[in-house]
Amino acid sequence: MKLPEPDHALSPHTGLTREHWVATADDLLDAAWRHASPDQAFLDLPGRPSRSGVRSDGLEGYARTFLAATFRTAHGDDPHHWLERYAAGLAAGTAGEWPAILDVGQPMVESASVALGLRLTKPWLWDALPEPVQDRAEAWLRESLRHVPAANNWYFFPYTVASFLEQAGRGDDETRRARERAMDLLQGWYVGDGWYSDGDGRAFDHYNGWALHLYPALDAHLNGRPITTHLREHLESFALLFGADGAPVYFGRSLTYRFAAASAVGLGAVTGETPLSPGHSRHLISNTLRYFLDRGSLTDGLLSLGWHGPHEASLQPYSGPASPYWASKAFVCLLADASHPLWTATEEAQDEDRTLALPGPGFLVQRHGGVTRLHNHGSDHVRPFEGEHASDDDPLYSRFAYSTSTGPTSRHNVPDNHISLVFRGDRSVRRRIHPLGARDNWAASWHRPVFEANQPMVPGLRVESVTAVWGDQELRVHRVVGAPPGMKAELTGWATDLPSALVPIRGWTGETAQTAPQGTAFTATAKVTTLTADVEGTVTLAAVAVLGGTVEDVDWDARVDEVLKLTLDAD
Incomplete structure (x- = not known):
């Protein structure tokens, strides 16, 4: 990965700036797109298939990298024309190529990344699509509202689809119910100290940051509404769950998402719902990104299935070749433009005992x-x-x-x-x-x-x-x-x-x-x-x-x- 020269004046600890995050997104996307299908509806990355099958895995490659591309281009800056490629893939995928969204199926997970990406880039991608393609996309996405999610953070996949459809002028009672259902469940999963259980029971892990806080808090921010997910309180403790070297605490499932663990920190900075200073926030997210880039997480430019490098025990049965690209959620920090304090403040490390x-x-x-x-x-x-x-x-x-x-x-x-x-x-x-x-x-x-x-x-x-x-x-x-x-x-x-x-x-x-x-x-x-x-x-x-x-x-x-x-x- 070729990154700009480090800037140790602005970032004395990591040397990383917004330009490094942008370059990282571009390099990850460039490597992934070498494996695109001819119609650009699938990114068929190499590696062991998941239990969902190769078509679902290819959709996962499209959807999760799309999320990185849309965070990267959300201010209209798209010098590599990423959105043109994803628009073509959307047209082909919704013409019958993508697998259907069914009960507790992997395509429901990916529908949220597609919907959020379309929302973030609506002026440049969605609004430029022919109406028949928009209609097909809506029909495919809307099935997530009509099928049963897994009984945990999955309820925020139809929530995110519903939020996009409403923002695109296609909301109705069905989208309203999907949003209300998820928020009602979330309230019941709250246990205090900014932490939610991932569904009924007691499952606390990184899904707090990269799902249970991210989807509803980002939706509220984009809509100009107050954020009600206790994100600020969550970051009070979650900010401690990183080592001085940038490593997140290794616990819970889906750890192959790696630097997605820092997404809640970036989200807090973007929305203002954070107890952390801008310089501290940037140190946490950049230190985590650098931790994985420096420890072999990339194989031929692709995020491997593992932690540092490939590691089977870090995986779950649902892990497929493109699963690690939920790491794209860390690029939520790019919703802060270059003039934002997240990028202009001097980096601060706070590693006291x-x-x-x-x-x-x-x-x-x-x-x-x-x-x-x-x-x-x-x-x-x-x-x-x-x-x-x-x-x-x-x-x-x-x-x-x-x-x-x-x-x-x-x-x-x-x-x-x-x-x-x-x-x-x-x-x-x-x-x-x-x-x-x-x-x-x-x-x-x-x-x-x-x-x-x-x-x-x-x-x-x-x-x-x-x-x-x-x-x-x-x-x-x-x-x-x-x-x-x-x-x-x-x-x-x-x-x-x-x-x-x-x-x-x-x-x-x-x-x-x-x-x-x-x-x-x-x-x-x-x-x-x-x-x-x-x-x-x-x-x-x-x-x-x-x-x-x-x-x-x-x-x-x-x-x-x-x-x-x-x-x-x-x-």
């Missing part, structure tokens, strides 16, 4: 030494109708801790940052998480251990857990309640090639080091420290973990009693 408890999602954020750790006592991605008995482990949601410099091990390796109970040869997983509170420097939760072979639940068995932090030190306290004779407990630490430690404080009697041969998104292989103990009845277990440091010589046993009094033993 900080701890923040978020009782809404059940998170404890620990930033120290340029690395952010996210201690998870509230996000599990378990749907209410699934219950607590399914034994599928989801490493992207079930672990007790995530960070900006480590990734969870795969579900086929030893789990990191996890407590499991071993009974009759079966190992438990953590499914539904029940928050018990978060305040100051601690967060707590409990869960019922679910065993991998789906053996009957042990009546009364539960694990109560607390994480408390001081600086870079993590005290992990677990109380096993109702353990039958013959049960063992295992606690694991960070999976990393960085200096780390997991030191027993109370109850643990054994220690081993296990290898995760599939590694993580950050390292090819990883060592995981494991503590073990026999448990029966009610047993309290405690250990201290550190990432990138050493355990301090303090009276940790006294701190265990102090933490228990504040949390699990509190009146």
Whole structure:
């Protein structure tokens, strides 16, 4: 990728300016368009197909790159004539080439990118289309209003289609209902601290920023209406979830969208709904963009399926060759023109150490030494109708801790940052998480251990857990309640090639080091420290973990009693 020379006067930390963002968009688009179909309706990028099939994957290539092109050209600047190509593809795609939008189908996802792109470039693309093409486009898009979305952020795909149709003078009761339905659901998913669950249940992840805030907040901004999605409050905590090197915290699904994680920061700057200064906002988005560009995210100019480079465990079954191009959402920052403070203010890095408890999602954020750790006592991605008995482990949601410099091990390796109970040869997983509170420097939760072979639940068995932090030190306290004779407990630490430690404080009697041969998104292989103990009845277990440091010589046993009094033993 050929970028302009860095400007270290305006951007002393990253060297990146608006011109670098524009050039990045152009280079990504140029590489993707080498794989366009003759009629320009599909961008058939190389790579493993998704479960939706190659036609859907080709539509995904068109729609997601279209979003980058329209953010890039939203002020009418289109020297590479991107919009002419997308107009031709729209005409061909809506003439019967594109797959139909059906219930919970991938084309519904892509309809939102098509609709938002048409809205952002309406004077130059939509208004120049022949009326028959407009009518065909409306007919294809409108099917998203008539079919069932997945029960989560997907409701904002028909919402975005409806918003465009209304702005194009084609609104009606059907578009109004689609918009009202999504906003009503969003209100029910709000838990506080600026965070929404991605659907019913407790699934908190990067979808907050690149979907649940982005679609309704951007729509309100474009319509000149007040923004009601708690975006400013969300950015208070979300801005901490980036390392000093620009890495987002690696947690939740769809991580192959990479620098889309910074889209909420750019959106806040564009709309003014942000607690961050313009210079701080630019540092966060540019540092994240540079993080991925500098670490091999591109293969032959294309975003690969992975994190740094290709990485299978970062993917989901719905991931296809063009899926990474939801990273296009980061280019929402280009809606701020060259005179906007986002681009004219001097870049500011704010990497001071900080701890923040978020009782809404059940998170404890620990930033120290340029690395952010996210201690998870509230996000599990378990749907209410699934219950607590399914034994599928989801490493992207079930672990007790995530960070900006480590990734969870795969579900086929030893789990990191996890407590499991071993009974009759079966190992438990953590499914539904029940928050018990978060305040100051601690967060707590409990869960019922679910065993991998789906053996009957042990009546009364539960694990109560607390994480408390001081600086870079993590005290992990677990109380096993109702353990039958013959049960063992295992606690694991960070999976990393960085200096780390997991030191027993109370109850643990054994220690081993296990290898995760599939590694993580950050390292090819990883060592995981494991503590073990026999448990029966009610047993309290405690250990201290550190990432990138050493355990301090303090009276940790006294701190265990102090933490228990504040949390699990509190009146």
